Amino acid sequence: MTIIRRNVRSGVPLSAGLLLGIGLGGFFDGIVLHQLLQWHHMISSWYPINTIANLELNTLWDGVFHSATYVLVLAGLFILWRSGRVSHFRWSTAELAALMLIGFGGFNLVEGIVDHQILGLHHVNETVARGYWLLWDLGFLAAGGTMVAAGTFIWIRRHG
Secondary structure, three states: OOOOOOOOOOOOOOOHHHHHHHHHHHHHHHHHHHHHHHOOOOOOOOOOOOOOOHHHHHHHHHHHHHHHHHHHHHHHHHHHHHHHHHOOOOOOOHHHHHEEEEEEEEHHHHHHHHHHOOOOOOOOOOOOOHHHHHHHHHHHHHHHHHHHHHHHHHHHHHOO
């Protein structure tokens, strides 16, 4: 007697959920903070928006940033699509949400530490007095940490 074992996936591929979360985190940052609220642009601490040339340069780098986040979302969708076509794939909204929260929050943490603090490319809200920039940056990091914690909590509840 032959026993056939199926290789059953545990659920949503890690890479798909994380890439989607990172990409959507970047889109949120770029669309809401750069474009709608206009609190900062990609390199606005290095090249303040006080001339047309600096605005054009920042807009270009915002576009490069958006292009990168677009590629991340496409990669996540591609991985999710390929995995979803496998008959033994188990869809799990909770797993996908957890991974996307971890990716989105991870984006905030990395971007907040590297771009805001280490490189000083920009700060979350450059429309307020300079003395308040760090408070906004810390709030951004706290939001990212909260998302990572919430996603991790959901993941642990699903996987014990």
